[in-house]
Amino acid sequence: MIKLEKATLKRSLGLWAIVGLGLGYMTPTIVFDTFGIVSNETNGVVPLAYLTALVVMLFTAISYGKMVQVFPSAGSAYTYTRETMSPLLGFIVGWAALLDYILLPMVNALIIRIYMVSVFPSVPAWIWVVIYVAAVTGLNVWSMGKTSSLNSLLVVFEVVLIAAFIVLAFVKLSQGMGQGTILTTEPLFHSNIHLGAILTGATVVCFSFIGFDAVTMYAEEAVDQKTLPRAIMLTVFIGGAIFFVCGYFAQALFPDVSNFKVTDDTLPEIGLYVGGQFFKLVFLAGAFAATVASGLASHASVSRLLFVMGRNGVLPKKLFSYVHPKFRTPAFNVILVGVVSLLAIAPSLELISSFINFGALIAFTFVNLSVIAHFVFRHKKYKTGKDIFSYIIMPILGAGTTGILWYNLQADALIGGLVWVAIGLIYLMFQTRFFRVKIADFAFDDAEKSSAL
Incomplete structure (x- = not known):
């Protein structure tokens, strides 16, 4: 007879399946949706904003790569903080991160609802939400492998459409559209750019990278746990490259946003101007696929975070x-x-969508701090120049650059996030009888811990 409590997550994910889940979470086509907003913010240097954001994200990605080797658990920032600092602080970080993870599947469902209502306005909106949520939930319950396979197909479809956009952009630029040349420095530098505008734009697009951190949620379902650091870096670099290249061609085609009727979501019009009505419809189909892929990946990720918090006894x-x-x-x-x-x-x-940023920034900040707590304070890795660079300077740069994003966080998101944290603290006080009872500790098997200290 099978004992339910002994069942474990199935190891079925290879390197590229995990990378696909990370890219699906990131939604590569978002670069076209936000192009008008970012172009306005940066005075027409969208690819430079993405390049700046990529540099910012790399520091934190490196910290994630270090910690996932030490703690190969599905809990991500929650587990790293819990095991390197304190279970109580770990709970607060995990609770805050839940705001990011649990709201994104809801936002994806909302976007699907908007897409479907625009195509079928006579059908009640709630029907599309129910159908979509039921399908994504059922697939995630049935099999992580099946979820990954469908996600991979959707991501491939996105990438193919992005490649088609680049080809069409190449043709349009050759014909004199926009800058009228394929090789131009205008999308990266011109006389009207300012550092403050670039940083503001980078703050906006940084959240396009949210998803590389979710890769660590699949640590207990990876066929080989050693592939996780590679998967994190590949997700960041591939996603960053897609954002940069697409941003470059879009900016070269549209030096300003004067041609757009709607600047809040420019994807449909970009498709129309580059490839005509048919390509616009295909491009929208790609955006739909991207949203479904993000929905699948984000749904799976938050389920794993809740699983680890439940296994640890804090839920x-x-x-x-x-x-x-x-x-x-x-x-x-x-x-x-x-x-x-x-x-x-x-x-x-x-x-609610803006609250996602609060949870992500909490996670990013504490993953960097966890590197310092684990390697420097616990294992005294500060006696060589290499150690100082790897375990002090790099995570400090990660936490510091994340601070730039904190500075630009919307007031509503900050207030809502703090309210959510307050709710978590009240729950924690109830669980621990005003901190008189210790949170149950999850004991890692020594064999699971990395020897690469």
Whole structure:
């Protein structure tokens, strides 16, 4: 007889499957949606904003790569903070990160609803939300492998369409559209650019990179855990390259946004101007596929975070640490995320969408601090120049550059995030009887810990 509590997550994900999940989470086509906004913010140097954001994200990605080798658990920033600083602080970081992870599937459901209503305006909006959420939830319960396979197909479709855009942009530039030349420095530098504008634009596009951190959530489902650091860096570099190249060609084609009727979401018009009505429809199909891919990946990621928090006992263990004995997926968590995603039936989620940034920044900041806490304070890795550079300077740069994003965080997102953290603290006080009872510790198997200290 199978004991439900002994069931474990299934190791079924190879390197490229994990990278595909990370890219799916990042939604590469978002570069076209936000092009008008970023072009306005930066005075027409969108690719430079992405390049700046890539540099900022690399420091934090390197820190994620270090920590996932030491703690090969699905908990990501929550686990790293918990194990290097304190279980109480780890809970707060995990709780804050939940705001990022649990809201993104809901936002994806909202975007799908908007797409479908625009095509079928006579059909009630709630029907599309229910159908989409049911499909994504069912697939995530059934199999992580199947989720990954469908995600990979959708990501490939996105990449093919992005390649088609580049080819069409090449032709249009050759014919004199925009800058009228393929090789131009105008999208990267011109007399009207300012450092402040570039940093503001970089702050906006940095959140396009959210997803590389979610790669660490699949640590316990990776066929080989040693591939996780490579998967993180590949996700950042591939995603960054796509953003930069697409941003370059889009900016070369559209030196300013005067041709766009709607600058808040320029993807449809970019498709129209570059390839005509047919390509516009195909481009929209790609955006739809990108949203579904992001929905699949984000749904899977938050389910794993809830699973680890349940396994550690900071959430009700019987429910949140449950693994389906046949499918070997955290079925309760997947279904719970699906139920929360149904809130996308509501008419507007603009404010909720902005809260995502708060949770992501909490995670980014504490992953960098975890590197210092683990390697410097616990293992005294500060006696050589290499150690100082790797375990002090690099994570400080990661935390410092993340601070730039904190400075530019919307006031509504900051207030809402602090309210969410306050709720978590109240829950934590209830669980620990005002901190008189210790949070149950999850004991890592020594064999799972990295020897690369």
